[in-house]
Amino acid sequence: MNRPNLSRGLLALALSAVLAGCAVGPDYQRPALKVPASFKEGDGWRLAQPADLAGHGQWWKLYGDPLLDDLQQRLVKANQTLAQSEASYRQAAALTKGARAAFFPTVSGNLDKTRSGQGGSSSSVRLADGSTVSSGSSAGISNSYTASLGVSWELDLWGKLRRQLESDTASMDASAADLAASRLSLQSQLAQDYLQLRVMDQQIKLLNDTVEAYRRALKLTENQYNAGIVTKADVAQARTQLKSTEAQAIDLKYQRAQLEHAIAVLVGEAPAQFSLAANGQVPALPAIPALVPSQLLERRPDVASAERKVIAANAQIGVAKAAWFPDLTLSATGGYRSGSFRNWIETPNRYWSIGPQFAMTLFDGGLIASQVEQAEASYDQTVASYRQTVLDGFREVEDYMVQLRVQEEESGVQKEALEAAREALRLTFNQYKAGTVDYNNVVTTQATALSNERNVLTLYGNRLTASVQLIAAMGGGWDSAQIASAGKAAAPAP
Template sequence: MNRPNLSPGLLALALCAALAGCAVGPDYKRPQVAVPAAFKEGEGWRMAQPADLQNHGQWWSLYSDPTLNDLQQRLLKANQTLAESEASYRQSVALVKGARASFFPSVTGNVDKTRSGQGGSSSNVRLADGSTVSSGGSGGVSNSYSASLGVSWELDLWGKLRRQLEADSATRDASAADLAASRLSLQSQLAQNYLQLRVMDQQIKLLNDTVEAYQRSLKLTENQYNAGIVTKADVAQARTQLKSTEAQAIDLKYQRAQLEHAIAVLVGLPPAQFSLAANGQVPRLPELPALVPSQLLERRPDIASAERKVISANAQIGVAKAAWFPDLTLSATGGYRSGSFQNWIETPNRYWSIGPQFAMTLFDGGLIASQVEQAEASYDQTVATYRQTVLDGFREVEDYMVQLKVLEEESGAQSEALDAAREALRLTTNQYKAGTVDYSNVVTTQTTALSNERSVLTLYGNRLVASVQLIAAMGGGWDSAQIASEGQKAKTP
């Protein structure tokens, strides 16, 4: 076989063109979004910036609750939804590795044996006496042994492989951001459930203490009835109030159990294997971090994910446009082929071939054009999704800011109402003991006081939950720079 006449200079030129070739398609630019200078609902509200929030995103430490800290660590280790997201991220990492592999030559090896046969032919021969006989030709069976090694390398002249790597890398980064968003959402759910449970413990304690007070009131009323001081109706009212409050306490136990079950599932345990005892404490309401709207673009993982999908869609336009240009592939094959096993691997039986190949589509009925249009439309779609995600992020922060402000004002008014209700209860109780009012007045003021006590606790719980939601809406201490820590950045060879 004649060796093809390949000039080393031409081969070097082809390699340089492959390495320095331009990548077709648009380079990525972040889509323009309207970013306000400050949050509307943050005006006049001075927020602190605790250093703890920047400590690896452990924002739940702001609540200074060791049990909550421990539960969050257990969630990271055992939550199955988080494990699912982590596995999805590892798939995207493997996808990038596959894209990077396309920059390198592909080497294949083959060893085979082939056995083939061919049937013989037959003909009729006339003898001297006029009779005929059949004459058969001999068939053949042969063996063929072959061993070969092949190398194929597609040179990235037009940047198709580089654009594909860019797209896959952006998809991987989007998956890393999705993993962070899933983690933040689960951590937020856990914190909200835990804080509500602790507030509910205080609600249950309040009702249990109230039941004990109402039992004493019932005993006092029964004694007064036996002494002929009050009527039987007063006893009935006292007993009704007692039993109604007992029922409220029982109902809270059911609600608490549901919260405990939800926490168990979040930390990866069956509800039967998990319990949280009441500790008589409610976590304090923390000072919240300061944030300007422009920082939200880097702090929220869902926004980071949406932008990485825009990057991927932008790169796919280049991949689609590269189909207009020819592909250059360098290939070489060599090996040994023989009909005898003993003489198989010998110099006379060797063979080889080497040469470049240009291939391109000359006519496809508009297929490539349609694929470019699809890629461009997909890019426009991801841009719209990104912009909407940014708007939703701004809205959520504004919502939780105004919610916290309103709840704070409401809590102040409710505390004043509670003070007034306690004073009214004290005065009415003294009047009842002095015999100047009947028991119905006591029941009314007791009910009002209990309602205000519960409202104060409910509002405090709502403020705790809203604070968690605001921290999560701000990104929970996460930053888009942390995407790189999820795995090594893919680099174009």
């Protein structure tokens, strides 16, 4: 290449680099939101400090139960729903790699042999008897040997490739946030099932203890009947009370088994191979620090995912608009072509071609315009979805905050009712043994006391569940800065 041609080539390359610095389409800006300064139901809650949710993702340790911690680790390793989300994230990551590869030249090689033929000649001979015989030849058959190397490179003049990479990267980040949201949801469900199972164990223990107390009461009533102090109706009532309570205890075994089976599936095991023995303990309610609403935008993975989808849709507008502008592709091909294998790779058989291709659509009947409109409508859809996700997040936190506060007040009143029911049962039973009241009064106070005992346990279980739901609603200690490493946090076995 002579010096003038070299100068023109360098000028064209410099111009391409300048043009490549611009990208059509709007740059991303976070959609406007009306974020309140504080939660309506947050009165009395202390704000979170950086150390309050230390150990991102391991929020269940607030309950101080080693077995729950072990189950959560098993869930991350073996849960199959989580495995699906993790595979989806890897697909998105691979798609991003493909978009990044578009910035580099494509190099291709070709090695082939071709055998071809064209036409042929024929001749005829007249025999002595006057007949004619025709014959043909296989002339025109040839061989062709080709070895070539080609390079093609599309210059990103208008930012189409960069916008596509921006979109695919945002989609990958959304998938990473979806993976975190799936993990948080499954961990929350596991914690709720486990805590409810421990409360169920206490319910079963209460009913078993009550059954033993009712057996003693039945024995006392039978003794009094044999002594002629009470009627047979009192014995029947005592036996009815005993058997109905035994039936309640049996029913709880079925409910406990369901919770145990659910936990087995969550940790990736068949229910037949999994069991949790009763340990007589229920974790204490943790102290949960509250967040301000603005922090919720960074703490909830579903909000982060929704915003990344907005970023991806915004970039797709640029991809669609880039179709209005011409594409510049640089390509070069060179190699050897010969009709003989023996002297194939020799200088006389060498060939090459090089040159740019500048192509654009001149008329498409409005196709590009419609694609831009589709991209803009898709962006508006993702913005609305993002705002709705934020509103749902605010609502969930408000719901669980008020639920915990109200249930705490209710728990105090319920405990007072339980103490009164226990005292009434003690007094009534003493009166029955003294012969001043019949057994019907005892049965009534027994049922009231047992109902209050179970209500206290049920309410405590509801408070534990609400605490898990609130922690999950606040992101479970997750932060949007973790998106980059979200795909490495879980790799469940197939």
